[in-house]
Amino acid sequence: MKVLCILYSGGNAAKEEPRLLGTIENELGLREYLEAQGHEFLVSDDKEGEDSFFQKHIVDAEVLITTPFHPGYLTADLFKKAKNLKICITAGVGSDHIDLNAAIEHGVEVLEVSGSNVVSVAEHVMMNILLLVRNFVPAHEMIERGDWQVSEVARNAFDLEGKVIGTIGAGRIGYRVLQRLVPFNPKELIYYDYAALPEEASKAVNARRVEDLKEFVSQCDIITVNAPLHEGTRNLVNAELLSHFKKGAWLVNTARGAICDKDAVAAALKSGQLRGYAGDVWDQQPAPRDHVWRTMKNPLGGGNGMVPHYSGTTLDAQARYAKGTFQILDNYLKGKEQEPQNVIIGKGSYATKAYGQR
Ligand code: NAD
Numbered sequence: 001m002k003v004l005c006i007l008y009s010g011g012n013a014a015k016e017e018p019r020l021l022g023t024i025e026n027e028l029g030l031r032e033y034l035e036a037q038g039h040e041f042l043v044s045d046d047k048e049g050e051d052s053f054f055q056k057h058i059v060d061a062e063v064l065i066t067t068p069f070h071p072g073y074l075t076a077d078l079f080k081k082a083k084n085l086k087i088c089i090t091a092g093v094g095s096d097h098i099d100l101n102a103a104i105e106h107g108v109e110v111l112e113v114s115g116s117n118v119v120s121v122a123e124h125v126m127m128n129i130l131l132l133v134r135n136f137v138p139a140h141e142m143i144e145r146g147d148w149q150v151s152e153v154a155r156n157a158f159d160l161e162g163k164v165i166g167t168i169g170a171g172r173i174g175y176r177v178l179q180r181l182v183p184f185n186p187k188e189l190i191y192y193d194y195a196a197l198p199e200e201a202s203k204a205v206n207a208r209r210v211e212d213l214k215e216f217v218s219q220c221d222i223i224t225v226n227a228p229l230h231e232g233t234r235n236l237v238n239a240e241l242l243s244h245f246k247k248g249a250w251l252v253n254t255a256r257g258a259i260c261d262k263d264a265v266a267a268a269l270k271s272g273q274l275r276g277y278a279g280d281v282w283d284q285q286p287a288p289r290d291h292v293w294r295t296m297k298n299p300l301g302g303g304n305g306m307v308p309h310y311s312g313t314t315l316d317a318q319a320r321y322a323k324g325t326f327q328i329l330d331n332y333l334k335g336k337e338q339e340p341q342n343v344i345i346g347k348g349s350y351a352t353k354a355y356g357q358r
Helices: 011-016 031-036 053-057 076-081 100-105 118-133 136-145 150-154 172-184 199-205 213-219 262-271 315-334
Strands: 002-006 040-044 063-066 087-090 109-112 164-168 188-192 207-209 222-225 249-253 274-279 304-306 343-345
Touching (some): 063 315, 076 100, 100 109, 118 136, 118 172, 118 274, 118 304, 136 150, 136 304, 199 207
Parallel strands (some): 188 207, 274 304
16 A cells, blocks of 8 residues: 655754654654555655656555645645545644545545644634734844834734634634633633534633624624635635724634735735734745745734744644544554544545535
8 A cells, every 4th residue: 555645844853853743754653654564655745746746646645644734735636646545634633735525526535633733723823812912023023133112012012801802713723712812801702603612612711603704803803713724714804804804903814824815914914904914824835935924014014923834733733643643544554433523524525514514
């Protein structure tokens, strides 16, 4: 059996830090296990274009393992060439790099390690909210420059207490964010999700559901995006929706870059319609050097909290998703039942309700 695995290159860091399991150097710790059973295990970070390692080997691989941090984009066209493919495993959470409708058409199962990095991301969201609201990045940059002008950073710094904070998507991550916000004494916590939270859960965080998206965004001082990328969320935060945001709201997106319109976000930040935008996910990964989100700023020269995609790949998270990937692979090889929560596409249909209403 041929197992193809697309991961990011870890360079020196991965040689020095073996816990960087999700790298081409440390191979999710799977090589010995697979080779001992006589399987072929091919690992690379080379994934773009027809001549890439990914596209060359997908034609006869039975298993594809890839990660949202450096995704091998498995398009409908590539599915046609992947004649031998039976199962795609996402080492992490979020399988939008796979054309899920094409997976159904070709009878390929798609699984991810649900829950493996949801705390890691929720913590990153908290950090992003705080660094935007408190205007942290420009304040730190000022210190590195050798300057000291308190008013220049204080003029755009606020408290989190007393704000209305909303999440688009109140699943594993969104709910954990709501839980973590409670002790900050927000004015109100609200959420937008076609799936209502169970009553007990919404009571526990005192969160109100708003069913109309425009109404929802117009009430929020801070919005955090925690929904998967699918047909219903691609480009959801576009110029039209941004025009319904409160002027000067902050937006945090650690879900998927393509949920927000790249240029509309940059324009809203530039005009001051958004006071800040932070996150770690990009419409294309790695993001091109000239991607507008790298350097966009608000009118006061701040409001950008962008980093590379790493919120869900802390060393703690890597241990969990490497273990989960092994478990899914081992179940597959032994013909055992998979954990239902990990199945995104089962035999011929969506097994999850999180990738859109259908
Ligand atoms: P989850 O399945 O537990 O929850 C997703 C929630 O989004 C569900 O409640 C679903 O009903 C809701 N949803 C779906 N479509 C929606 C829509 N159109 N509008 C509003 N809500 C909608 O998933 P999760 O574990 O919370 O993860 C959410 C997403 O976060 C993942 O799919 C992934 O894209 C992203 N993620 C990012 C990182 C990272 O490192 N940045 C890591 C993990 C996950």
